Amino acid sequence: MLTARSLRASLALALFGTAAARAAQLTAEQDHQRLMDLLHIQSLRKGADGRNPNAPNAANYDESKANPYPTLPDPLVLKNGKKVTTAKMWWKQRRPQIVEDFDREIYGRVPKHVPKVTWSVTGTDRETKASVPVITKHLIGHVDNSAYPSVKVDMQLTLTTPAHAAGPVPVIMEFGFVWPPGVRRPAPPPGPPGPSWQEQVLARGWGYAVLLATTIQPDNGAGLTSGIIGLTNRGEPRKLDDWGALRAWAWGASRALDYFETDKAVDAKQVGIEGHSRYGKAALVTMAYDPRFAIAYVSSSGEGGAKLHRRNWGELVENVAGTGEYHWMAGNFLKYAGPLTWNDLPVDSHELVALCAPRPVFISAGSVEKGDGWVDAKGMFLAAAGAGPVYRLLGKKDMGTTEFPPIETPLIDGDVAFRQHSGGHTPAPNWPTFLTFASRYLKGPVSSSSSP
Numbered sequence: 001m002l003t004a005r006s007l008r009a010s011l012a013l014a015l016f017g018t019a020a021a022r023a024a025q026l027t028a029e030q031d032h033q034r035l036m037d038l039l040h041i042q043s044l045r046k047g048a049d050g051r052n053p054n055a056p057n058a059a060n061y062d063e064s065k066a067n068p069y070p071t072l073p074d075p076l077v078l079k080n081g082k083k084v085t086t087a088k089m090w091w092k093q094r095r096p097q098i099v100e101d102f103d104r105e106i107y108g109r110v111p112k113h114v115p116k117v118t119w120s121v122t123g124t125d126r127e128t129k130a131s132v133p134v135i136t137k138h139l140i141g142h143v144d145n146s147a148y149p150s151v152k153v154d155m156q157l158t159l160t161t162p163a164h165a166a167g168p169v170p171v172i173m174e175f176g177f178v179w180p181p182g183v184r185r186p187a188p189p190p191g192p193p194g195p196s197w198q199e200q201v202l203a204r205g206w207g208y209a210v211l212l213a214t215t216i217q218p219d220n221g222a223g224l225t226s227g228i229i230g231l232t233n234r235g236e237p238r239k240l241d242d243w244g245a246l247r248a249w250a251w252g253a254s255r256a257l258d259y260f261e262t263d264k265a266v267d268a269k270q271v272g273i274e275g276h277s278r279y280g281k282a283a284l285v286t287m288a289y290d291p292r293f294a295i296a297y298v299s300s301s302g303e304g305g306a307k308l309h310r311r312n313w314g315e316l317v318e319n320v321a322g323t324g325e326y327h328w329m330a331g332n333f334l335k336y337a338g339p340l341t342w343n344d345l346p347v348d349s350h351e352l353v354a355l356c357a358p359r360p361v362f363i364s365a366g367s368v369e370k371g372d373g374w375v376d377a378k379g380m381f382l383a384a385a386g387a388g389p390v391y392r393l394l395g396k397k398d399m400g401t402t403e404f405p406p407i408e409t410p411l412i413d414g415d416v417a418f419r420q421h422s423g424g425h426t427p428a429p430n431w432p433t434f435l436t437f438a439s440r441y442l443k444g445p446v447s448s449s450s451s452p
């Protein structure tokens with residue numbers, strides 16, 4: 001007789017396959033507790049409550065309380081106290097120190113051996129978008145899973161380029177949002193009237209791509225034994241300095257760039273990365289770690305992205321260290337939500353921005369009034385300002401100011417750029433400003449008919 005229990009058991013078997021995979025299948029709460037045990041931590045401080053302003057732990061939006069730890073680690077001082085005075089010292093000594101700190105304590109390490117990715121075009125559409133004839137390729141990046149067949153990773157990417165380009169074109173790639181079935185999310189605030197970002201990119205003669213992040217790595221703690229992290233760990237849970245989802249998503253973006261290097265429609269030296277919110281964090285991590293990306297548009301990335309961890313405004317380290325978001329980070333990150341403090345972090349986000357130098361980065365936020373206070377626009381501005389000395393050392397221009405500007409002031413004359421738009425939690429209003437900034441760097445092919 002088929003009892004409810006045996007039905008559940010066979011369902012579990014069908015869902016999780018092998019016994020090994022079944023044994024490792026933890027909920028986010030269980031996996032989070034496992035990391036706390038490994039770290040010998042009894043409890044973490046509570047995150048800020050962004051919903052209830054009367055809660056005892058209500059998110060802070062008062063600038064007079066925002067800077068409990070005003071002294072940031074100096075990006076241009078070596079661990080031994082010596083000042084970094086040359087570009088060579090930055091590349092050979094200081095930058096690797098900063099990378100090591102981010103790897104170990106914040107985002108986790110990409111394993112030495114990640115299986116090979118094979119890209120294939122599964123379909124091609126020819127259509128006209130905003131009066132531009134385009135070709136869209138649908139691609140799957142299959143990760144070799146012969147070593148652990150019960151985890152399958154097939155990354156989904158689309159690439160759209162002008163059909164009649166005079167040569168390879170610059171491409172802006174976005175981390176695309178797809179929510180799992182059944183998950184309800186509030187609709188993003190409506191963008192300003194006018195062309196979509198894709199149409200704006202096409203109008204410049206460039207192409208665009210969309211990479212579905214959750215096809216690289218699921219966006220939850222229970223998913224850490226699947227996706228590319230689970231595949232490389234053969235279904236086992238993570239070590240404390242193993243990569244989290246942000247680095248996994250960034251790894252996927254780098255594999256997409258590998259594909260672009262083989263596609264004649266794309267100028268792979270002129271590929272930009274864009275992402276919003278959690279994918280704004282991923283876009284910044286992508287840019288920081290892979291020097292092949294030419295430019296980044298980092299939208300409303302907040303805590304875990306461009307916001308200084310040392311700032312008390314909106315979302316905090318403690319929120320990201322909680323069960324709903326810890327999977328973005330390395331297990332070691334939990335320490336800084338208790339017993340350690342934000343001030344114990346060996347690096348802060350201005351140094352993540354500095355890892356992008358000398359390449360151009362645009363940091364974006366919306367307004368507090370329209371609901372984007374959570375991401376701490378000023379904390380992200382201060383990180384962009386704090387990266388300035390590294391840009392200058394490498395012969396580039398900083399933002400030109402360390403004073404937080406009035407809303408809607410574009411600071412785009414340097415190589416690290418910032419603008420707070422007056423919309424809500426959305427990248428849409430800053431696309432025109434980003435593309436103006438980007439057009440100083442990215443150049444489409446010149447057709448022979450348009451040359452004099």
Ligand code: GCU
Pocket residue numbers: 276277278279300301302303315319374
């Ligand atoms: C939450 C989370 C943020 C994240 C955002 C999103 O608000 O606290 O860190 O950026 O979700 O990605 O939508």
